[in-house]
Amino acid sequence: MTDEEFSLADFYDTLDEQGHPLTTAARLAARLDVTHAEAEDRLEALVGEGVERVDVSADPVVFYPSDWADTQDRERVVLFADNREIVADQPSQWTRARLSNIAHLEDTTHEGAYRYRIRKEDIWAAPHETLDALLSTLREVTGKRDNGLEEFVESQWRRSHAFRLETHEDGYVVLTARSDDLMGNVGRQKLDDGQLRARIDDRTAWVNEDEVASVKRTLYEAGYPVQDERHLEEGDPLPMDLTLDLRDYQQEWVNRFVTSESGVLVGPPGSGKTVAAMGVMDALEGETLILVPSRDLARQWRQALLDHTTLTREQIGEYHGGEKNIRPVTIATYRTAAMDRHRHLFDGRKWGLIVYDEVHHIPSDVHRRTADLQAVSRLGLSATPVREDDRETDIYTLIGPPIGTDWDALFEAGFVQEPEVEIRYVPWGDDLDRYEWADADGHKRRQLAASNPAKTEEIRQIRRAYPRAKTLVFVDYLDQGNRLAEELGVPFVSGETPHPRRERLFSQFRAGERDTLVISRVGDEGIDLPDAELAILASGLGGSRRQGSQRAGRTMRPAGRALVFVLATRGTGEEDFAQRQTQHLARKGVRVTEQDAQAPAFREEEDEAVGGEDATDGDAVEPPAEESEGNR
Structure with a gap:
């Protein structure tokens, strides 16, 4: 190879072979079997042509790509085996799909770079029949x-x-280990007498059927996910047809689920997880229990089933605080289904499928009881399977492995609108408000920062900038919601709003009769407001990633713009909260920008901040939008 033959592509091949993002003349000399001087000449010739150099103490000079995206138009995948990381630049959709089956997307940029990490959980959930197939994909x-x-x-x-x-x-459930040692050293060491009824042989034990979920969870936490191969009773049949066509990725979700009989559909808001779930119902044709966190969502499910399937009104029932009907397809709230006095009604039915909508609720102490309900298949749905209590793995342990599509692929294909997310830092508009905040502490201080009156003018400024956008203003405090609604001259919808009025306001918003609503946590998930284009997060739940993504998701539809503004009071813990709220979106490739408030009254230089801020999470006044037995 002559000096002229060592090209930029050869340089990248060197990085690939080394598994390292930079190289030195010494390394290149060893690879090409040339002298150190010859290798250095070849690298120096590329400086300024896509390669940069820097002097370091460990080696006289290191060389690295000056701009990966601009210098290479072909896909490049680099493995950093020691860290179990894979960096992909300009990967094809096929490559991203393959990577999503073996690794976790850690980070991405708008320049087309993706960073994946291979975790133990990714190997456990990999959709491969054999180890050879998994290694082949890798x-x-x-x-x-x-x-x-x-x-x-x-x-x-x-x-x-x-x-x-x-x-x-003989019909009872048994736990079988691959070897005697595993059962003795892991199974019987980790599981107690309440979980295992009796030893059958050195590799097999009789399981208490009431403790199946806890057996799976205990072994998962010990690093041994359990293969659930129980032959559950066949569900009662329910012939039905889906009356609309699935998108290609939705059909892929359905196919993968039908093969495994359990799993969690994970996709961005607006990607059609509910439609895909109806596709699963069509494929399985068995009686179905659908669990939801609220009565509003139960009603939406019922209407969607009537609109898009051949099911009749007589075949669909709701079971919650407002209605109690068990039918071939029953839509119930988690809380009601978990109650002992209702549970026998659900246990007595032979369900072919249980759908867990907003499945991120399932790890909670109350909702996880519904994971014990018997069904042939279990399907979870969630755009945001993240929890601030670090119990995300319980979702997949209790329901099944994740099934999903790369968010970027759906953005690029135009199926889902990528949101434009901006954090705006709002100063105090009045020194008295700032002094009151500085003198407070704990929950009161957080509430004062969240309810900063100066946010009202910033909301007006944003609405003036986008006068035709249908707008949702989210709050976490009832007092703030009532005040904003009065100052903006729009309705406030909260958990205290009677259900008939709540649905009437949502219907008016959908029909274009209203262009703005102030809304509490009842709008965080499950509410079908497909025409929302602008979401303003005036206050939030202590930096909850799930809440931030859910609220942004109200705008993520195929058509129009998706605008999201997160307001944070300058100099307070809200700055950190806002950054944490948008973290999940940023990890999915959504660009998040930051700037100061734009309202004219706040463009002057801010005074020096008073006091510090206690950034500890606290309880908001507005209760979670989950249904109890009676009306709220």
Whole structure:
């Protein structure tokens, strides 16, 4: 190879082979079997042509790409095996889909760079029938083999196939280990007498059927996810048809679920998870229980089933504080279904499918009781399977592995509108308000920052900038919501709003008779407001990533703009809260910008901030939008 033959592509090939984002003349000399001086000349020739150099103490000079995206128009995938990381630049949709099956997307940029990490949970949930198939996918997508990484993958694969739940020929549930040692050293060490009724042999134990979920969770936490291969009773049949066409990715979701009989559909708001769930119902044709967090969502499900399937009104029932009907398709609230006095009604039905909508609720102490309800198949739905209590893994342990599509692919295809997210920092408009905040502490201080009166003028400024946009203003405090509604001259919808008035206001918004609503947590999830174009988050739940994504999701539809403004009082813990609220969106590739408030009254230089801020999370006044037995 002559000096002229060492091109920019050769430089990138060197980085690929090394598995490292930079190189030195010494490394290149060893790779090409040339002298150090010859290697250095070849690298120096590329400086300014897509390669940069910097002097460091460990080696005289290191060389690295000056701009990955601008210098290479072909897909590049680099494996950093020691960290179990994969960096992909300009990857195709096929590559992203393959990577999503073996790794977790950690970060992405608008320049087309993606960073994935291979975690043990990703290997446990990988949709591959055999270890060879999984390793083949890994080699295909990275273009190489790494013994250390493949040993990690193999060890985690074996852990995920170490235990399985089965139905004994006599009808009871048994736990079987791959070996005697696993049952003795892991199974019987981790599980107590309440979970295992009796030993059958060295590899098999009789399981208490009431403790199946806790057995799965205990072994999962010990690093041994259980394969659930029980032969549950067939559900009662329910012939039905879906009356609309699924998108290609929705059909793929359905196919993957039908193959596995359990799983969680994870996709951005507006991607049609409810429609895909109806596609699953069409494919399985069994009696179905649909669990939802609120009565509003129950009504929406019922209407969607009537609009898009051949099911009749007589075949669909609702069971919650306002209505109690068990039908072939029953839509119930989590809270009601978990109550002992109603549970026998759900247990007595042979469900072919249970759908857990907004499945991120399932790890809570009350809602997780519904995971014990028996069904042939379990399907979870969520745009935001994240929890601030770090119990996300319980979602997949109790329901099934994630099934999803790369958000970027849906943005690019135009199926979902990518939101434009901006954090705006609002100063105090009045020194008296700032002094009151400075003298307060704990929950009171957080509430004063969230309810900063200066936010009202900033909301007006945003609405003036987008006068035709249908707008939702989100709040977490009832007093703030009532005040904003009065100052803006628009209705406030909260958990205290009677259901008939609530639905009437939502209907008026959908029909274009109203262009703005102030709304509390009742609008965080499940509310169908498809024409919302502008979401203003005036206050939030202590930096909840899920809440931030859900509120932004009210604007993420195929048509129009999706505008999201997060207001945070300058110099308070709200700054940190706002950044945390948008974290989940940023991880999905959504660009989040920050700037100061734009209202004219606040463009002058701010005074020096008074006091510090206690950024500890606190309870908001507005209660969660989950239904109790009676009307709220």
